[in-house]
Amino acid sequence: MTSPAHFLRLCLRPSRRVPNLRAAAIQQSILRRPLSTTQWRSAAADDSANKNEVQEEIDEEFGNPGEFLRKFLRDESITEEERGLATRMLEDWRQVPPNKQAQFDRLTTEVNEASADLRRPVRAKRNSFWNAEEVDSDLITDEIGEDDFEEDDMMAMGHAKLEEHREFREYARIAVWEMPLLSKLAKPFQPPTQEEILRFRYTTYLGEFHPADRKVVVEFCPTDMPGLTAAQQLKLKKLAGPRYNPEKDIIKMSCERFEHQAQNKRYLGDLVDKMVATAKDPTDMFEDLPLDTRHHKFKPKLKFPRDWYLTEQRKTQLEAQRKQALLLDEEKRTEGALIDGVDTIQQALLAAKVEEPVPVLRGRLIRGRR
């Protein structure tokens, strides 16, 4: 069913200026890469195809609705209903006084001429230095005429600063008035129960796509598994292999094989079930295999030795020891039993008989030197 809106659109078609679109497209492509080290190239092949399509669409321009309706009626493919409607509209147009028709034509021409500059595509200047004329969208003002002081208002920079300030205050208001209301939504921490022994970890990049956001990690303690004997727990640890951390007694597994988080989590859950089932299977309990912990490096926990702390008791003990040592020294000194190395040497030298120096012939010395 053809609506009058369809015809209105058809009528307005002549004033639709496709060069505007083209200009916008070119502008967009420039904006996409404000800084580029590669040379500017003309549009690619698919772009040119689009352009042809546009060209086909605008190959005819109509000055007034009468021209358009005549062209429309010449078309063979329209339905009878459309034809009747268009014929009636053409009759209406013909009954419009000729001066009004001429006025309409004149208006169209004027609008076209006046908007020609706006519709002209914006091209990068060939001799510009790094597109210096380009509009910078990151600045807080648009930089156009911002230094012109009209004596009636603040400068544009001041307005921009105020705007920035307003923005800060807006967020501060949110933080003060609205954020505390979030605490109403807070839920008290519920420690996991005996049944919830699997701890899953998910990763989100806050809605952004990331290859790691599908990854799910599960951790659990084999001793928490209900209904497992000690031997079955040991077998579970052996099954886990290098995923078992003997220092923390935790098995940690991850999966990012599937596309969605839920799939990966399901896989891990199934895997844990399978491992527990295998651990319970008594056919082979891996008793001949010792638990392998070669993958794990045990970190020695160095602690300050307890015996080294200088407690009051220890201080008094040391004091007593030192006093006793000094007493022992003093006792020995009074007895003359304290041994002095230097003194011993002096006494030994005094006691030793000093030999007469033996004269040596000098000639022998000289010959020795030669």
Add this chain to the structure above:
Amino acid sequence: MSTPNCLRCLVRPSAGIPVSGPMSRTATTATPIAALPLTRTLTAPFSTTAASNAAPRRAFQPAASTKGHSRVGKKLQLGKFKKDRVAERGRVPQPGERKAYRKRITLSNDNAIPVPWLTDLAPADMTAAENTARVLALPEEVQDQLRAGEAFKTTQCWGMFRKPAVLVRKETVNLANQMQESADNRKTLRLVVTGDKVAGKSMMLLQAMAHAHLNNWIVINLPEAHEITTASTEYAPIPNTDPVQYMQPVYVLKLIHAIKRANEQVLSKTYTIQAHPELPQNIPSNTPLLALANVAKEADGAWPVFQALWNELTAQKANRPPILLCLDGLAHAMKVSDYRSPSFERIHSHDLALVRLFTDALGGGVQFPAGGAVLAATSRNNAPRAPSMELALAQREAEARRGAGAAGVEVPQKDPFFRGYDDRVEAVLRSVRVLRVAGVDKLEARALMEYWAASGMLRATVDEKTVTEKWTLAGSGVLGEMERAALLTMRI
């Protein structure tokens, strides 16, 4: 008018004018030839060449043709008398002399002051607990015996004192008592001495040997296990052994000589109980063992003689003195040796007959007729990794502590995924005792430092402050470190 340059300086020696100048008296005798003008004919005072053959030396020969270089024949001579000087290097050491110098053991120092209170060790001194923290001298004959058995090491500071003396430590008393007890009960003490670097492990063996010599034991000492297992001595397969064992004839000959010299007195009073017709020299029964040991004259027959000697010593129900068997550097005896079998496979150390003899005794396979001791000491300096030995020693130690009632002691277990363990080593060390030698306490340290000061080797007053300082510097009284801190410094 004087010339700006000395004319004499412009004259060359080749011009035939002798260079004269002030010369010392010694220089005139030393340099007549060089001072002479070189154009003169020099005749050697003694020469074996014919006079006609000995052409006169020319300093400057004019070029035969003008084509030659203008300066041919002229030599740049930097030192005036360089050519005639012969560098005096002294006497070049004979082969083996350097090694002998390196390995020499000096046991006394005439410059050291004799310590007045020093007494010689008596046979029962080391077992008495009241002798702990006393320095006692080794008697002359024991010195000779120990030297024959190579008990002294080059790294020990014997050469600084008037006569060799040892500090009796708690561990010494402990070890001597264990030895004495086992000898009294006709049992064999099997013990491994272990401990940190330079803690006194080899010294503990030496003290055990001294105790044994003083009490008329027979002492057999294998001074360094690496001499036996690092393929530095000859070896040969022993016929009719399965699996093949290897003897080391040269080393064994040396060992027999050492045993003979160290235990001459005891061996001459011990007699064979059976005849040994297979030896090069027929030994009937009831011959002194010294005569049996004397049979080994050459390396060829050394191993059978040693075997005969060992069989005689360990013969049950015979009248024998207690035996002490010692080995230092146990790790070398607890690994695969560097020797190769005929199929070029490495021989396990326990397949070397001498090492096997020791390990059998250490593992409890040999009972000495009058009891005795088998001692081994580990080494921390030149020791290959022997994981089984380390583990076994740690296990024995932990078991001993647990047996003594210490709570919370865990016996270390084998790592199930480690390949380097050795079952034969474990079998040997399954039931040995372990004696850990750690640092000395301050009382012992003080006794030792007083001995050093009284010998004039420590220039300090030995009071509690000095002792504590050195004891602390030495990592809680590690003896070797104490020596380094106090004795071996050149602070005078």
